[in-house]
Every structure is written in structure tokens, then in C-alpha cells.
Amino acid sequence: MELFNHNPDFKMDVLREVGNIGAGHAATALSRLLDKPVDMTVPTVSFVPFEEIAERVGGSEEVVVAVFLRVDGDSPGNMFFLMSRVQAAILLQVLLGIEVAENQEYTELQLSALCEIGNILAGSYLSSLADLTGLTMSPSVPSIAVDMAGAILGYGLLQFGTMGDDALLIDTTFLKGEQEAEGHFFFIPDPQSFERMFVSLGVPLE
Amino acid sequence: MTEDNLIKVGMADLNVASGGAVLKTTGLGSCVGLTLFDPDRTVAGMAHIMLPSSEIAREGQLNIAKYADTAIPELLRRLLELGANKRRLVAKLAGGAQMFAFAGGGDSMRIGPRNVESTKLALGSMGIPIVAEDTGGNFGRTVELNSQSGIFVIRSVQHGVKEI
Numbered sequence: 001m002e003l004f005n006h007n008p009d010f011k012m013d014v015l016r017e018v019g020n021i022g023a024g025h026a027a028t029a030l031s032r033l034l035d036k037p038v039d040m041t042v043p044t045v046s047f048v049p050f051e052e053i054a055e056r057v058g059g060s061e062e063v064v065v066a067v068f069l070r071v072d073g074d075s076p077g078n079m080f081f082l083m084s085r086v087q088a089a090i091l092l093q094v095l096l097g098i099e100v101a102e103n104q105e106y107t108e109l110q111l112s113a114l115c116e117i118g119n120i121l122a123g124s125y126l127s128s129l130a131d132l133t134g135l136t137m138s139p140s141v142p143s144i145a146v147d148m149a150g151a152i153l154g155y156g157l158l159q160f161g162t163m164g165d166d167a168l169l170i171d172t173t174f175l176k177g178e179q180e181a182e183g184h185f186f187f188i189p190d191p192q193s194f195e196r197m198f199v200s201l202g203v204p205l206e
Numbered sequence: 207m208t209e210d211n212l213i214k215v216g217m218a219d220l221n222v223a224s225g226g227a228v229l230k231t232t233g234l235g236s237c238v239g240l241t242l243f244d245p246d247r248t249v250a251g252m253a254h255i256m257l258p259s260s261e262i263a264r265e266g267q268l269n270i271a272k273y274a275d276t277a278i279p280e281l282l283r284r285l286l287e288l289g290a291n292k293r294r295l296v297a298k299l300a301g302g303a304q305m306f307a308f309a310g311g312g313d314s315m316r317i318g319p320r321n322v323e324s325t326k327l328a329l330g331s332m333g334i335p336i337v338a339e340d341t342g343g344n345f346g347r348t349v350e351l352n353s354q355s356g357i358f359v360i361r362s363v364q365h366g367v368k369e370i
Contacts (some may be wrong), residue, residue, distance in 0.1 A: 050256075051216045060233035061348055063363055068306050143306035147363050150233015151346025154217065154256070155305050158236075158317055161257050161272065164265045165218060 001047075001168070003194055006206055012045050014203050015170055015194075019043030021132055022125035023172035023185050029124040030174070033117065034094050040174035047166045053153050056171060057082050057184060060150030067118025068143050068155070071126060073136035075196050077189035078156035079126065081118040082149070087183050088114055106146060115144040125185060133200045159190040168194070215239075218272035220253035222284045226354040234301035236318035238274070238325050238341070239349040241298045242281060242334065243356040244290040250353035251285045253277040257317070258324035274324040282332065297334050298358040298370060299325060300349050302341040318342070338370040 004011055020043055031038040054060040065088040067081040083091070089100045092110055095117070100110065119142040130137045145152055160167035170187040189197070198205055211227040217237065223229050229252040231239050238255040253271060257263075260273040270276035286292065302322035322341045329336060340347070340360050350359045360368045 050218060054233060145305050145344070147235075147305065148233045148346035148348065150217070151235030151303070152305055154233065154235040154237055155317075158257065161218070162262050162264050165269055165272075 001163070001191065001194070003198075003205065007204070011194075011198065011203060014198065014201060015045045015168075016043050018129060018132070018197065018201075019045060019170035019172050019185075019187060022129045022170075022187065023174065025128035026121040026125040026185060027174050029121055030117075033120070034091075036094070038174055040172055043170055043172040045168070045170050048169045049166045050154075050157050050161075053157065053167065053169060053186075054149040056169075056186075057149045057153075058084070060148060062149045063146065064149045064152065065114060065146050066144065066149075066152045067115055067122065068145070068152070069119070069122050069126075069139040069141075071137050071139050071189075073130075073138045074200075075133070075135045075137060075189060075193040077187060077193055078159070079122050079139065080153065080156060080186040080188075081122050081183065082152075082186060083183035085146075091117055111144055111146075115142050118142055118144065122185075125187070133197055135196060135200055153186070156186065156188045160188070163191050215252045215254050217254050218256045218269055220251065220271040220277055220281050220284070222249065222251040222281070222288055223351075223353040224249040224288055226352070228350050228352050230348070230350045232348045234347045234349065235303055235305045236301070236321060238299055238301040238318075238321045239347070240274075240278065240281070240325055240329075241349075241351040241358060242285055242290075242295050243298070243351065243353070244285065244294045245296070245356055246294055247289050247291065248354050248356075249285055249288045249290045250351050250356065251281045252349075252351055253281050255321055255325060258320045274321060274328050278325070278328040278332070282334075292332075292334075295334050296337045296356070297329050298338045298351070298356075299336065300340040300347050300358070300360050300370075303343050303345055303347070305344060305346070307344060340368065340370055
């Protein structure tokens with residue numbers, strides 16, 4: 001993207017901080033929900049080829065639980081909250097006291113609960129970004145899918161699809177306490193959103 | 207089957223195979239996995255189509271494997287090079303799902319069905335018959351085409367394995 005020709009490191013740093021603030025708020029929300037400490041990593045911000053995006057969560061065919069929100073407003077984009085089935089089982093167990101066996105199908109209630117957790121976390125991610133940038137970011141109603149990572153993430157790449165073969169991804173991993181199960185926030189702003197974000201944050205474009 | 211005769215087709219990618227090699231693409235959601243097969247010559251091709259039309263492309267260097275209207279002619283050209291006869295080619299396709307359901311939803315939400323529509327349109331204009339398909343729904347698919355038998359195998363999380 002041409003926008004990143006000038007001063008790319010600084011711009012990437014700004015996006016990393018954007019991801020850090022958003023995911024930080026979301027991790028705090030998750031920690032309150034669970035009443036347990038939640039650790040998160042420093043976000044990685046990079047142009048990722050479409051082919052490799054699913055590798056971040058175990059490969060194209062890996063089954064993941066994904067909550068998706070389409071973000072409209074000044075700075076549109078796609079927001080995914082992705083977790084493994086193990087992580088989803090832990091969340092259900094801690095929050096609702098529901099035990100889910102490894103390969104058991106989720107009930108309507110369990111899906112709805114997971115979807116709502118994703119909604120709360122993504123909502124706190126986005127509202128902290130909206131506060132930071134002063135841009136409106138209105139998430140759609142959340143939608144949940146339990147399916148292959150490749151099939152799910154392909155959906156978030158369509159806006160970048162018309163521009164090239166890679167997407168700018170802001171990825172934050174979080175880990176709950178001593179448990180090994182991990183979850184990801186993938187924020188994929190639409191290509192035209194970056195300029196607006198930079199302008200409102202006072203980042204010089206040229 | 208050994209790893210040697212497995213040819214992987216990535217997202218927005220296409221490839222051809224012959225002599226029993228297997229073409230495979232993983233994690234089709236709204237994308238369409240299109241295959242063409244010549245049973246006499248046992249040559250086959252597969253494209254992982256991401257978007258319906260190159261008219262919406264804003265990229266400098268067009269990736270022709272990405273769009274239905276450009277990928278299919280290219281796949282046909284590659285197959286003819288391998289010795290396929292256009293009149294014997296048959297098409298099978300899978301994918302084009304709508305992974306997330308929203309009330310209302312813009313045009314981009316219907317990208318799966320639109321990919322299927324424009325794939326069929328392009329096949330129709332070239333006179334290639336569609337002999338089997340497994341499209342739509344709300345689930346992801348991984349597909350394989352055997353270039354010897356023309357058997358198209360579709361795997362999904364919810365529905366297991368299916369051959370068409």
C-alpha cells in the first residue's frame with residue numbers, strides 16, 4: 001500500500017499501539033468476566049499474504065470458534081475474536097459452569113454465550129479505539145461460526161482482495177492465567193481506513 | 207496416495223494436473239473451488255476463486271486466478287496446453303458458502319452466492335457443462351480432485367466427507 005511507503009516503521013508502531021490499547025481493554029473485560037488474570041502479548045502488525053493468515057491459528061483446516069463483527073462508520077473493517085475449542089470450553093466452564101466434551105457439538109445456548117462473550121470483548125476493543133481516535137466505529141450484530149479457520153478468515157479478506165494478495169492484520173494473542181489455551185483478536189481495517197486513523201491520530205501521512 | 211502427487215492450490219490460485227495427481231485446496235468459505243476435467247486425456251485443473259469479477263479490482267498487477275471471469279479462461283488455456291479437448295471438459299464446483307448470517311447485510315455479505323453465480327455464468331459462456339456441485343450453505347469445505355478418475359472429494363467439519 002502506497003500509504004506505507006513513507007515512514008513505514010513509525011506507522012506500523014502506531015497501529016501496534018492501536019492494537020495494544022484495544023486488546024488491552026478487551027483483556028481487562030475478559031479478566032473481569034472470568035475474575036482471573038488474563039495475559040496478552042504485544043500485538044503483531046504486518047502485511048500477511050492471504051495464504052498465511054490462517055497459519056496464525058493453526059492452519060487453514062484447523063477448527064476454530066470465531067465471533068465476527070463487521071465494523072461500520074468512519075473507519076470500517078472486520079473484527080474477529082478467534083479461539084480454539086479448548087479455549088471455548090474453558091470459557092463456558094468458568095462463566096456458566098457448563099462442561100463441554102472435546103468433540104461434542106455446541107448447543108444453541110452455548111453458541112449464544114460464546115457469541116456474547118465475543119461481542120463484549122470486541123465491543124470493548126472497538127470502543128477504546130473510537131475513544132482514542134475520535135472516529136465512529138459501529139460494530140454489527142455479532143455472528144458466530146465453528147468451522148475451518150481458512151473458510152472463516154477468507155471472509156475478512158474480501159476488502160483487501162480487490163487490492164492485492166495480502167492484508168494488513170493487527171493480531172493480539174491472549175492467554176488466560178496459567179492455562180495454555182490461547183485466543184486471538186484479528187482486526188483487519190479496510191484499506192481506506194488507515195489514512196483516516198492516521199489523520200485523526202495526528203500521524204503525518206507524507 | 208503419496209505426498210508427491212498432491213498439488214496444492216492456494217487461495218486466489220490455480221493449477222493443473224495429469225496422470226493421477228490430486229489437486230487440493232483447503233478452507234473454502236465464500237470462495238469457490240472450481241474444477242475442470244477431461245476424462246479421456248485424464249487432465250484436470252482447479253481454481254480457488256475469491257471474488258466474482260475483475261471489474262472491481264483496484265490492484266496494479268491483476269492476479270487473474272482470483273476472479274471468476276479471469277480465472278476460468280486461464281484455467282481452460284492451461285488445460286488445452288496439457289492436451290485437453292474443450293468439448294470433453296466437464297466442471298464440478300464447491301464452496302460459495304455464506305459463513306456468517308446477518309439480518310440485512312450489504313452486498314459483500316452475499317459474496318459466496320455471487321461467486322457461484324459468476325462462475326456458472328463464465329462456464330455457460332464457454333459451453334462447459336456443470337456435472338456436479340456442492341455450493342452454498344454456511345460451512346467451510348476442503349476439496350480434492352483426482353486427475354485420473356475425476357472424483358471430487360469434499361470435506362467439511364459438519365458434514366464429513368462427500369464424493370461427487
